[in-house]
Amino acid sequence: MQATATVLVYSDDANTREQVRLATGRRPAPDVPVVEFVECATPAAVLAELDRGGIDVCVLDGEAVPMGGMGMCRQIKDEVFNCPPVLLLIGRPQDAWLATWSRAESAVTLPVEPVEFASALASLLRQKYLQSA
Numbered sequence: 001m002q003a004t005a006t007v008l009v010y011s012d013d014a015n016t017r018e019q020v021r022l023a024t025g026r027r028p029a030p031d032v033p034v035v036e037f038v039e040c041a042t043p044a045a046v047l048a049e050l051d052r053g054g055i056d057v058c059v060l061d062g063e064a065v066p067m068g069g070m071g072m073c074r075q076i077k078d079e080v081f082n083c084p085p086v087l088l089l090i091g092r093p094q095d096a097w098l099a100t101w102s103r104a105e106s107a108v109t110l111p112v113e114p115v116e117f118a119s120a121l122a123s124l125l126r127q128k129y130l131q132s133a
Contacts, residue, residue, distance in 0.1 A: 005033040011061035019112040029122035043067040073102040085124045
């Protein structure tokens with residue numbers, strides 16, 4: 001198993017980014033690597049980090065401004081070669097169909113519920129490492 005996993009967190013709200021960090025802790029589950037975060041507050045920063053490479057999972061805030069996480073997800077799935085899996089933070093459970101439209105691999109509702117979020121993130125990390133093994 002890799003020593004660390006890099007998780008990109010996109011939200012214009014510093015409080016939302018903090019919720020993600022706190023819900024994850026050092027690692028979201030014992031069988032996945034320790035997590036390091038790359039935080040982005042703008043769509044341009046997300047694209048720059050993805051171009052740089054090394055991102056294992058993206059967590060995108062569907063409520064972000066000026067570009068929501070759903071639109072950002074759809075764009076990176078179209079434009080980034082070997083795009084990492086995406087965990088989308090959605091405002092309402094009823095928005096899950098929009099997460100599917102955006103091609104996100106997983107979605108959880110805001111505010112971040114730590115157990116649900118950590119479980120979803122750990123699942124994406126497991127899938128990522130199974131594919132690369």
